[in-house]
Amino acid sequence: MKIYDGWKIILGIVIGIAFFTMPIWLNLSSAQSKVKPKLVYPTDARQCIDDKDYMNHYHMDLLNYWRDSVVRLNMRYVVRNGVVLTHNGQKLEMSLTLTCLKCHSDKKNFCDQCHNYLQVKPYCWDCHVQPKEALK
Amino acid sequence: MGIQLSLLVTVVILLAGWVAGVLPFLKFIFGVILPYVALAVFAIGLIVRVLRWARSPVPFRITTTCGQEKSLPWIKQNKLDNPSSALGTLGRMALEVLFFRSLFRNTKASLKDDRLVYSVDKWLWFFSLAFHWSFLIIFLRHFRFFTEPIPFFVGFLQDIDGFFQVGLPIIYITDVAILVALTYLFLRRIFNAKVRIVSLPSDYFPLLLILGIAVTGVLMRYFLKTDLVAVKEFAVSILSFQPISNELLNKLSPLFMIHFTFVCTLLIYFPMSKLVHLGGIFMSPTRNLANNNRMKRHINPWNPVVAVHTYEEYEDEFREKMKAAGIPVEKEE
Numbered sequence: 001m002k003i004y005d006g007w008k009i010i011l012g013i014v015i016g017i018a019f020f021t022m023p024i025w026l027n028l029s030s031a032q033s034k035v036k037p038k039l040v041y042p043t044d045a046r047q048c049i050d051d052k053d054y055m056n057h058y059h060m061d062l063l064n065y066w067r068d069s070v071v072r073l074n075m076r077y078v079v080r081n082g083v084v085l086t087h088n089g090q091k092l093e094m095s096l097t098l099t100c101l102k103c104h105s106d107k108k109n110f111c112d113q114c115h116n117y118l119q120v121k122p123y124c125w126d127c128h129v130q131p132k133e134a135l136k
Numbered sequence: 137m138g139i140q141l142s143l144l145v146t147v148v149i150l151l152a153g154w155v156a157g158v159l160p161f162l163k164f165i166f167g168v169i170l171p172y173v174a175l176a177v178f179a180i181g182l183i184v185r186v187l188r189w190a191r192s193p194v195p196f197r198i199t200t201t202c203g204q205e206k207s208l209p210w211i212k213q214n215k216l217d218n219p220s221s222a223l224g225t226l227g228r229m230a231l232e233v234l235f236f237r238s239l240f241r242n243t244k245a246s247l248k249d250d251r252l253v254y255s256v257d258k259w260l261w262f263f264s265l266a267f268h269w270s271f272l273i274i275f276l277r278h279f280r281f282f283t284e285p286i287p288f289f290v291g292f293l294q295d296i297d298g299f300f301q302v303g304l305p306i307i308y309i310t311d312v313a314i315l316v317a318l319t320y321l322f323l324r325r326i327f328n329a330k331v332r333i334v335s336l337p338s339d340y341f342p343l344l345l346i347l348g349i350a351v352t353g354v355l356m357r358y359f360l361k362t363d364l365v366a367v368k369e370f371a372v373s374i375l376s377f378q379p380i381s382n383e384l385l386n387k388l389s390p391l392f393m394i395h396f397t398f399v400c401t402l403l404i405y406f407p408m409s410k411l412v413h414l415g416g417i418f419m420s421p422t423r424n425l426a427n428n429n430r431m432k433r434h435i436n437p438w439n440p441v442v443a444v445h446t447y448e449e450y451e452d453e454f455r456e457k458m459k460a461a462g463i464p465v466e467k468e469e
């Protein structure tokens with residue numbers, strides 16, 4: 001059975017299948033596809049603001065809530081059950097730089113690991129200067 | 137009846153995905169075996185469908201034309217709506233595939249004061265285009281889960297799609313668009329009586345299935361979050377044929393498994409449903425042929441071989457007798 005315009009149709013099929021299987025070829029052609037994020041957790045700190053699962057899934061919601069509380073409502077401290085949380089006798093501020101990054105000081109080996117792995121680009125740093133200790 | 141059946145099937149798939157997210161044994165089947173089956177069925181099915189169309193003979197150009205055909209030099213040809221060259225045909229196909237030009241001509245028939253009236257109706261075109269473009273952009277954005285390193289276009293698309301920087305995670309324009317567009321396309325089939333009467337389960341089901349994918353995706357991004365690092369490790373392993381540990385499977389949430397099961401169902405359903413118009417549009421003979429019927433000779437392949445006796449042969453045979461009878465001949469001998 002003759003196929004009219006055969007080479008055009010074959011070319012179309014090849015391009016189409018190549019497009020949909022692109023992720024396979026991209027992965028197979030890169031050794032990096034086996035690389036996974038490696039998180040370095042703080043060694044000196046004992047406890048985070050919340051449990052690991054919550055922080056893993058919802059830290060962005062928490063930070064967003066902090067931003068709104070501080071900037072819009074002028075509420076500066078982390079309150080749980082009506083009590084301001086403290087750390088080493090100091091009140092805990094709702095602040096990425098003053099609280100989170102105090103323990104998680106190695107941004108490159110903590111935050112960036114997953115963010116880069118998943119193309120997450122928080123736009124905080126478009127305006128805010130990255131803290132020096134976090135930059136190293 | 138069509139709606140209930142489609143709804144039922146969609147809910148069954150949803151429940152299957154959810155149960156698979158809870159039971160380890162099913163999770164392996166739905167998470168590791170199903171995607172390979174789905175990818176194979178999708179790719180092979182699509183090729184088979186296209187090749188089956190390709191085997192049809194195309195003896196003659198059956199383009200539908202919407203403009204002036206190429207004619208005398210002082211008559212202006214409509215090169216896109218009635219192309220006579222390969223380039224013009226390419227232009228028409230591009231407009232068709234990228235912007236649904238035929239659908240743009242869609243009209244609506246209605247009775248006004250007992251008279252049949254045709255009026256302009258661009259809504260179907262608008263929401264259809266919004267849906268298809270959103271789907272494509274979402275698919276391309278999903279490459280952040282599929283490949284490592286992530287291709288360059290993902291960051292670019294994310295920036296444009298989240299241009300307004302509303303909310304956190306930033307709300308994507310395409311997420312809103314796909315939900316609104318799918319809702320319109322579905323309600324159109326329910327509330328427009330003329331469309332409802334020609335609608336079948338195979339019309340409702342794809343809409344519900346894709347709506348299911350979009351809703352679970354949106355839930356995962358904005359409300360019931362999933363371990364994305366695990367999702368990516370999982371997706372990359374599948375797409376580079378690496379084994380998947382039970383530990384990794386355990387990290388995949390039931391909501392993700394529902395999303396994933398819907399997607400696999402879509403891939404399997406694709407080649408055997410109307411969704412295969414993805415390939416079909418390129419094979420439409422009314423669109424993809426140049427209108428050169430009068431410029432080139434097109435031979436019908438199944439014409440029988442007819443024994444002919446041309447005038448020249450006739451004259452050769454009877455020349456002497458014709459001359460003798462005084463009948464004029466073209467060649468003297």
Ligand code: HEM
Pocket residue numbers: 271274275277278281305308311314349350351352353354355356357358362364367371392395396399
């Ligand atoms: C082509 C079929 C698919 C469609 C139409 C689709 C659609 C969507 C939509 C609309 C969202 C909402 C957020 C966004 O737009 O990024 C979403 C999120 C998501 N999808 Fe898909 N999806 C598809 C395939 C997949 C596959 C194969 C996977 C897994 C390997 C996946 C994993 C996810 C995850 C993890 C999220 C949450 C994203 C986040 O939290 O940022 N999707 N999907």
